[in-house]
Amino acid sequence: MLEELKKLVCTENKALPKNGLVLWTSGNVSARDPETGFVVIKPSGIHFEDLTPEKMIVVDLDGAVIDGELKPSVDTESHLYVYRECPDVFGITHTHSPYATAFSIIGEALPIYTTTSAAVFGNAIPISEIAAVGEKAIGAEITRCYQETRCPAILLKNHGIFTVGKSATSSLKAAVILEETAQSVYFARTMNPTIQPLNQEYVTEVYDFYQNHYGQ
Amino acid sequence: MLEELKKLVCTENKALPKNGLVLWTSGNVSARDPETGFVVIKPSGIHFEDLTPEKMIVVDLDGAVIDGELKPSVDTESHLYVYRECPDVFGITHTHSPYATAFSIIGEALPIYTTTSAAVFGNAIPISEIAAVGEKAIGAEITRCYQETRCPAILLKNHGIFTVGKSATSSLKAAVILEETAQSVYFARTMNPTIQPLNQEYVTEVYDFYQNHYGQ
Amino acid sequence: MLEELKKLVCTENKALPKNGLVLWTSGNVSARDPETGFVVIKPSGIHFEDLTPEKMIVVDLDGAVIDGELKPSVDTESHLYVYRECPDVFGITHTHSPYATAFSIIGEALPIYTTTSAAVFGNAIPISEIAAVGEKAIGAEITRCYQETRCPAILLKNHGIFTVGKSATSSLKAAVILEETAQSVYFARTMNPTIQPLNQEYVTEVYDFYQNHYGQ
């Protein structure tokens, strides 16, 4: 079942190490099927190079395994929490990408310093509160931050990052651009700690412009 | 049409991720054909690994698509502006490579600290003003900086970098060397913020020497 | 003999450069066979890409070569010291991975700042004393640190890192996660030198939770 979505989710999970966002088996991409409402996610603790579409797990919104022989990602409950609470979200990516995670450790929102991050995020990337142990607490923090800011990327305090989108690919793109922007901002800030972000009016203008012009 | 130039532009676009200059679909290389005056550029929002010579787009200097089925890069207007205003430019590369972009964020010209950057750039890499939203404003800033300094690389304020050259390959080389020099200077400056650049007399001597000695 | 274990040790040694933990021929992974007590380790000074299962060396706990035609790793004596003194250790990884080695140079234990390192390490990663020259002194320092802290990763002062585990794979995973956490903490600390680690109560809660939930 959901063969096309399994194939896509598998491809986007494999794109995580290809884009330098994950090591070992950390990190995952999931997608929600608009028709059935089921969620496709990667299995737990499997190396990315060993993933195949057949190994993807299909779960319902309560976490019951609908299809697949392996145990789903340990982060499944976090993803499901967000899908249940945010009906506009159809793809989620979670990583510990190193530069963005550094911002999650210092516990500061990441302001917008470049036109690319303005175009993709539209406003400063929010930092969550530290989540209580357990997947539901993480899901609740992500949901709260997303609903308050509508920013597709969230820095999860002392943990890593979550990005959401209208598809698995869209959330993956946000995760890639987030790490890229975190990297450049890190370099800039360690050369000059007093740099000022772009003003919000300019950020909004860039965001509106690119949302209407990019891609095929 | 322009099969050889499409092949070259495709190869040089694929060289962007190979040299660590781009992630996702950001960044692009174009070239102007000296005979027809047409410009070959990459299509918008396509992954670098999926590019083929046949997918390259041919446009005229006003942006009309002459050949190709996809939408050209969202940055096409910036490239065309530079080609129209700078008759000596036959290749342009645009990236958000992370170390050079950090200098574009702090908003400082990047002085010459190494013989390699002296040989390739000849003087400090200029920083533009922040461009108004839209591709023509970007093209105008690049053109102004290039015409004022004749430096083949420009740091575009809070955005990324543009490099120009007498061919696509020449602009790509400048983009690679710019990121390499930005990386070493970043490391040096974060160890010792008071380092002094090479004096301009020495830089010019190195530039003149290598312009006449390198390559086959 | 020990064909399966040789294959595993070969694979995990090759995983060192794949995960960015080693350059040239530095670094090694070994495993102890639970039945015979013999240890399988990589040969000395061979490039990782040239390793094959047949080239792995089998030694007894006193260092006598039981099987294999090449000289075993120069670090063999350190590994054997730890195996002799720590009966719960069945895999050891040694690297000079750059971010973790930076902490070994500044000579400070690496506190826990992220949930991932809490889940894998359970407490701050200890820093050894500087070891006298020679492999036995290194083995003794690793053993002392491991027995005092039960942390599966040790920063070896002015040298690099050792990780231990119940298998070669488990020690390799600890080495990968150690470098990942060292990288993020380095970025965080150079942006804000006063960041505070997670409190130990929270770290222990995370550790206990993940030890029981992760993987297939």
Add this chain to the structure above:
Amino acid sequence: MLEELKKLVCTENKALPKNGLVLWTSGNVSARDPETGFVVIKPSGIHFEDLTPEKMIVVDLDGAVIDGELKPSVDTESHLYVYRECPDVFGITHTHSPYATAFSIIGEALPIYTTTSAAVFGNAIPISEIAAVGEKAIGAEITRCYQETRCPAILLKNHGIFTVGKSATSSLKAAVILEETAQSVYFARTMNPTIQPLNQEYVTEVYDFYQNHYGQ
């Protein structure tokens, strides 16, 4: 002629990008044939992936091309100067590897902070004076630094690094370990600028120990 040495020099040149030491066409490895005294070096301005043993250039110690159809590396004169003046040198590597080049920019010798760099270098890596423009001035500075310190690695002020050895491979190994150690020391120093290097007595003890124990 010198087919085996051409093959080796080609392989070790291709190892430069594989080990992250070079971008584009910068950097080169050469070797001197002990019998004929001829030097094999890479051609100028050719991409590393396009190098083949047949494209390597054989020159005599005065720079006359003995064999090969392409122009030799623009750095050939520097290499030859060192071979002429240092009869114990049979391999030379030159790169602009980014972390080591940062030390060449700040203009400080790189002290020994780790056992690995103690084992390979034996004492602090010297920094040259800035060389006058031209290849002979570079060769003279390298020679002076090597003869004064006997250290197989030299930081060339505001330029990059040269390493020498008893073979191409040995100089390449020194270049790899130099970049690795520069990286870790950079990270350590930007966390704690007051770290102290290992004392020379300990460094010498490590150097003597490893010169006699490593490899097959």
